[in-house]
Amino acid sequence: MDLHSGLPYWIVKNKLFDYFNPLRAPYTVDVAIIGSGITGSLVAHELCEAGIPCAVFDKRTIATGSTAASTSQLQYEIDTPLCKMVDTVGMDMAVKAYHASLQSITDIEKVFDITRVRPDFRRVSSIFLASDRGGLRLLEREYQIRKKQDLPVDFLDADALFADHRIDGHGALKNSEAAQMDCYKAATGLLKYHLKKSGLTLFSHTDIVDYGEKPNGYELLTRDGIRISCKYVVIAAGFEAGRFLPRQVMNLISTYALVSQPVEPSLLWPERSLIWETASPYFYMRTTLDNRMMIGGEDVSFRNPERRDRLLRWKIKRLEKKFKEIYPEIPFAVDMAWCGTFSSTADGLPYIGLWPGRKRMFFALGYGGNGITFSMIAAQLIKNKLKGIKDDRDNVFGFKRTGRI
Numbered sequence: 001m002d003l004h005s006g007l008p009y010w011i012v013k014n015k016l017f018d019y020f021n022p023l024r025a026p027y028t029v030d031v032a033i034i035g036s037g038i039t040g041s042l043v044a045h046e047l048c049e050a051g052i053p054c055a056v057f058d059k060r061t062i063a064t065g066s067t068a069a070s071t072s073q074l075q076y077e078i079d080t081p082l083c084k085m086v087d088t089v090g091m092d093m094a095v096k097a098y099h100a101s102l103q104s105i106t107d108i109e110k111v112f113d114i115t116r117v118r119p120d121f122r123r124v125s126s127i128f129l130a131s132d133r134g135g136l137r138l139l140e141r142e143y144q145i146r147k148k149q150d151l152p153v154d155f156l157d158a159d160a161l162f163a164d165h166r167i168d169g170h171g172a173l174k175n176s177e178a179a180q181m182d183c184y185k186a187a188t189g190l191l192k193y194h195l196k197k198s199g200l201t202l203f204s205h206t207d208i209v210d211y212g213e214k215p216n217g218y219e220l221l222t223r224d225g226i227r228i229s230c231k232y233v234v235i236a237a238g239f240e241a242g243r244f245l246p247r248q249v250m251n252l253i254s255t256y257a258l259v260s261q262p263v264e265p266s267l268l269w270p271e272r273s274l275i276w277e278t279a280s281p282y283f284y285m286r287t288t289l290d291n292r293m294m295i296g297g298e299d300v301s302f303r304n305p306e307r308r309d310r311l312l313r314w315k316i317k318r319l320e321k322k323f324k325e326i327y328p329e330i331p332f333a334v335d336m337a338w339c340g341t342f343s344s345t346a347d348g349l350p351y352i353g354l355w356p357g358r359k360r361m362f363f364a365l366g367y368g369g370n371g372i373t374f375s376m377i378a379a380q381l382i383k384n385k386l387k388g389i390k391d392d393r394d395n396v397f398g399f400k401r402t403g404r405i
């Protein structure tokens with residue numbers, strides 16, 4: 001599957017991590033991590049820091065899956081608003097999921113502090129706009145429940161929204177706990193760090209096409225017929241994890257993003273907030289360190305990469321129009337645009353942990369618009385499980401939560 005096409009900005013902006021190390025002979029390792037995107041790299045980080053021997057395998061050039069296409073906004077707010085999530089998973093689980101997401105942003109920041117990897121991580125405010133009157137009613141409910149559950153949130157009415165953020169709208173929720181980064185730089189930076197510091201082994205261009213369960217672990221088979229023996233396997237294969245899943249747990253979605261030419265910093269919107277909205281699918285925007293505007297949305301159900309790519313020009317026009325409705329006074333010229341694949345789950349939560357009945361195959365599937373914060377949670381949960389540390393979040397993100405798996 002092509003995970004993206006067009007010109008993802010991060011691959012152009014960063015020097016490509018031009019690493020070529022396909023597996024050529026049988027290999028044995030304690031933990032085999034399949035996938036070198038932001039999820040696989042955070043899992044590798046947590047395991048290396050805990051002294052657990054591991055190796056990462058990727059079928060592509062390192063971190064050039066969805067991670068390279070990501071707009072890399074970090075928000076504690078999950079795609080499904082808390083006031084709706086409580087109806088599907090219950091109050092306790094929904095609140096735990098929101099608090100875990102909030103904590104995850106700080107934990108990601110700490111990873112970069114420890115490793116001194118510098119992926120342009122910045123704290124910014126987040127503005128959740130009401131797209132219409134119905135959206136405003138949703139935000140009023142959402143504000144009440146978040147306040148009650150001790151989650152950071154302010155309510156901006158139409159006047160405050162205009163006065164503080166120059167947006168002529170119905171109202172918004174605001175918090176100052178969000179962040180943005182360069183996800184490609186983060187993933188490649190962490191892998192390079194552990195290659196050097198922890199003796200991590202990293203195999204590129206190594207496609208895992210089959211696996212077999214053994215009494216004490218797994219045997220993986222590459223496309224070239226080479227065998228890998230491991231005690232545990234972590235599936236951090238993103239939206240291509242289907243091959244390893246006994247049944248599909250996600251819906252694939254095509255999404256679109258673009259980056260503008262740089263502008264004078266003084267022309268950008270106040271606080272350079274992350275801005276998104278209640279409409280579904282939602283439009284969202286951020287800025288970059290080199291004073292570009294990065295915007296995305298216009299999601300449609302994924303059918304095939306050709307159809308997704310054919311829609312790109314039309315989707316760019318729609319995203320541009322939407323931006324101009326919010327900030328007509330900011331000059332905006334598209335520089336690069338791309339489309340990518342991501343996915344959603346029925347309850348808005350990711351799937352992390354062991355598939356019931358498989359004792360040594362962990363899934364780290366950060367599905368949803370908050371994939372990156374979920375990747376951090378996955379890395380910690382898997383590390384804790386391997387270390388025998390009990391973690392409360394297991395039930396919230398595990399496969400058993402729906403009662404259907």
Ligand SMILES: Cc1cc2nc3c(=O)[nH]c(=O)nc-3n(C[C@H](O)[C@H](O)[C@H](O)COP(=O)(O)OP(=O)(O)OC[C@H]3O[C@@H](n4cnc5c(N)ncnc54)[C@H](O)[C@@H]3O)c2cc1C
Binds near residue numbers: 069367
């Ligand atoms: C346009 C766009 C915007 C987004 N914006 C945001 C955002 O603002 N905030 C946010 O949190 N999330 C966002 N996301 C989602 C986020 O990017 C993803 O959740 C995240 O990048 C997934 O990382 P990953 O490492 O799990 O997957 P990937 O980056 O896709 O990595 C998986 C890797 O596994 C490898 N692989 C797959 N199968 C095999 C196999 N059989 N053998 C070997 N290797 C294999 C692939 O080659 C790939 O490199 C966005 C996504 C897109 C497309």
